[in-house]
Amino acid sequence: MNRQSLTRHSDFEWWIEPTGKMRVPAVIYAGEHLIDEMDEKVREQITNVATLPGIQRAAYAMPDAHWGYGFPIGGVAAFDPKEGGVISAGGVGFDISCGVRALHSALTADEIEPLKEELAEALFESVPAGVGSRGAIRLSELEMDEMLRGGAEWAIGRGYGKPEDLERIEEHGCASGARPECVSHEAKKRQAQEMGTLGSGNHYLEVQRVAEIFDSTSAAAFGLKVNDIVLSIHCGSRGLGHQVGTDYLKTMVIDGYRPIPDRELACAPIWSELGQHYLGAMRAATNCALANRQIITHLVRGAFAQVMPNADLALLYDVSHNTCKIEQHSVDGASRELFVHRKGATRAFGPGHPDLPPGLRDAGQPVLIGGTMGTESYVLVGTGESERLAFSSACHGAGRAMSRTQATKLWHGRQLVDELRAKGVLIRTRSFRGVAEEAPGAYKDVNAVAEAAEHAKLARRVVRLVPVICVKG
Amino acid sequence: MPRWEHFSHGADIGIRGIGESADEAFEQAALALSAVVADISTIAPKERVEVRCDAPDLELLLVSWLNAIIYEMAVRGMLFGEFHVAVSGHSLTGTLIGETADPERHHAAVEAKGATVTALKVARQQDGQWMAQCVVDV
Numbered sequence: 201m202n203r204q205s206l207t208r209h210s211d212f213e214w215w216i217e218p219t220g221k222m223r224v225p226a227v228i229y230a231g232e233h234l235i236d237e238m239d240e241k242v243r244e245q246i247t248n249v250a251t252l253p254g255i256q257r258a259a260y261a262m263p264d265a266h267w268g269y270g271f272p273i274g275g276v277a278a279f280d281p282k283e284g285g286v287i288s289a290g291g292v293g294f295d296i297s298c299g300v301r302a303l304h305s306a307l308t309a310d311e312i313e314p315l316k317e318e319l320a321e322a323l324f325e326s327v328p329a330g331v332g333s334r335g336a337i338r339l340s341e342l343e344m345d346e347m348l349r350g351g352a353e354w355a356i357g358r359g360y361g362k363p364e365d366l367e368r369i370e371e372h373g374c375a376s377g378a379r380p381e382c383v384s385h386e387a388k389k390r391q392a393q394e395m396g397t398l399g400s401g402n403h404y405l406e407v408q409r410v411a412e413i414f415d416s417t418s419a420a421a422f423g424l425k426v427n428d429i430v431l432s433i434h435c436g437s438r439g440l441g442h443q444v445g446t447d448y449l450k451t452m453v454i455d456g457y458r459p460i461p462d463r464e465l466a467c468a469p470i471w472s473e474l475g476q477h478y479l480g481a482m483r484a485a486t487n488c489a490l491a492n493r494q495i496i497t498h499l500v501r502g503a504f505a506q507v508m509p510n511a512d513l514a515l516l517y518d519v520s521h522n523t524c525k526i527e528q529h530s531v532d533g534a535s536r537e538l539f540v541h542r543k544g545a546t547r548a549f550g551p552g553h554p555d556l557p558p559g560l561r562d563a564g565q566p567v568l569i570g571g572t573m574g575t576e577s578y579v580l581v582g583t584g585e586s587e588r589l590a591f592s593s594a595c596h597g598a599g600r601a602m603s604r605t606q607a608t609k610l611w612h613g614r615q616l617v618d619e620l621r622a623k624g625v626l627i628r629t630r631s632f633r634g635v636a637e638e639a640p641g642a643y644k645d646v647n648a649v650a651e652a653a654e655h656a657k658l659a660r661r662v663v664r665l666v667p668v669i670c671v672k673g
Numbered sequence: 674m675p676r677w678e679h680f681s682h683g684a685d686i687g688i689r690g691i692g693e694s695a696d697e698a699f700e701q702a703a704l705a706l707s708a709v710v711a712d713i714s715t716i717a718p719k720e721r722v723e724v725r726c727d728a729p730d731l732e733l734l735l736v737s738w739l740n741a742i743i744y745e746m747a748v749r750g751m752l753f754g755e756f757h758v759a760v761s762g763h764s765l766t767g768t769l770i771g772e773t774a775d776p777e778r779h780h781a782a783v784e785a786k787g788a789t790v791t792a793l794k795v796a797r798q799q800d801g802q803w804m805a806q807c808v809v810d811v
Binding site for chain 2: 239241266267268269270273290293294295330331332334386389390392393399400401439442443445446449450453454463464466599600602603604605606630631632633634637
């Protein structure tokens, strides 16, 4: 992105002042290097978001922003329904409530080392991953609707996990206001065999080691020490969420709010019938994602129990990064109820936020940043400033630096797996081409993204995690 | 000659079909979609699935067509390597020919989540060839 067309407010904050139909400015949080690398499409898309009705303060792009669908991936925008605010299917994304869940084990890296191969096999056998993988759970129509209303709470009621898990999931594991009747028959059919599956693409299950601590106070609050073993799950709402996104994108393109600068920004007024139906369906898909990650958690605990029965995997946190949530925010000195879209962006509540569970309220919310199978991931913590800067939001991952097509020309999956093994990272996959498409070199430097989030004061780095085992979706 | 290709999108992948008619361009775009998922030369023509789609315009018809294929792949657990399309106005009938996905043989790389309206274009080009393209979320 050309820096000269941006107004620099600080080393990590760049503005596009409102022109034409923009109702608010667009603000990009990133260092010089990330700005230089950023796709020009991010500028175009975040500028378009700033034209939507009811948008508050500014349209924001996180340090990992890249070309998305209508909204950039790494985009944040909040809308006030009282000012004609809209909800956008593209602003949430196709994989509704895709997110990261981190489990903290009682094990150290040294304890895992001699049993790594067995553990990798047990995880690969236990959690269905990859294209067309099927879960063992089949739901009747009635049960499907119960799952869509109950989320992780439903899953725990069925024996997949522990009640104490709920405290460490956004909204206590259940998005309220879900309306299964607004989810199409096709979406439910697509989900019929996909409960408890990881999916494919950039989704993964990783055993990780805490390699470095940046903020010892927050690390202590999260219970994390160097060499601790963490397990991270990155996946979303599977076929149901994808179909809800597909169904409503089409309907919003045909019957949604007009005029819009680009068809892919299709949206509907929040209080319109279409807007309300989408919200009900999106919350149902959110519950599908939460139930899915809960079932996978149960499968992971079972796999660990076979190999290392003393793992004691407790939930550190579960946070979604493709969402629209109702939140209270201060605008022009008044507290307002806003619909905050985060497309490829993570909620990052700072210390003292009333929605955080007691165990995390003093420290702030863990912000889980997924990296690549060959590099690293991060746990950050929300800051007090983040609310003012970007409605309490931060980045969600490294963000791709090149397309899948380019990646497969540069890397070979089998060779990558061998190279990573030589570095001590075990990969389990059903597709070497899939590994090549997800090559670590195809992503931006997650270290630079995490550092930029910290310098911009969106969130603060707590620990760096390095992969030990990766089950690739 | 009808043909298909992929084009770059930051996070996902663009698919493009080119042919003598809109029918052919849609068939080729479907092949490009299948090739995102797996090597289409490995897919045997064992089963046929019929679909019907309609939309308010030709471009959204392409999105509906591709989403119908994605849906059939997902719910049937199949891969398709051959397509026949008859476009009539803003509707079409299509035949999808393929087989049940086999992880050992097809090594499918990635699921398609949905066809998007990003970089969506269906048009007759200056050389008289039809082109149909969009980005697919994977």
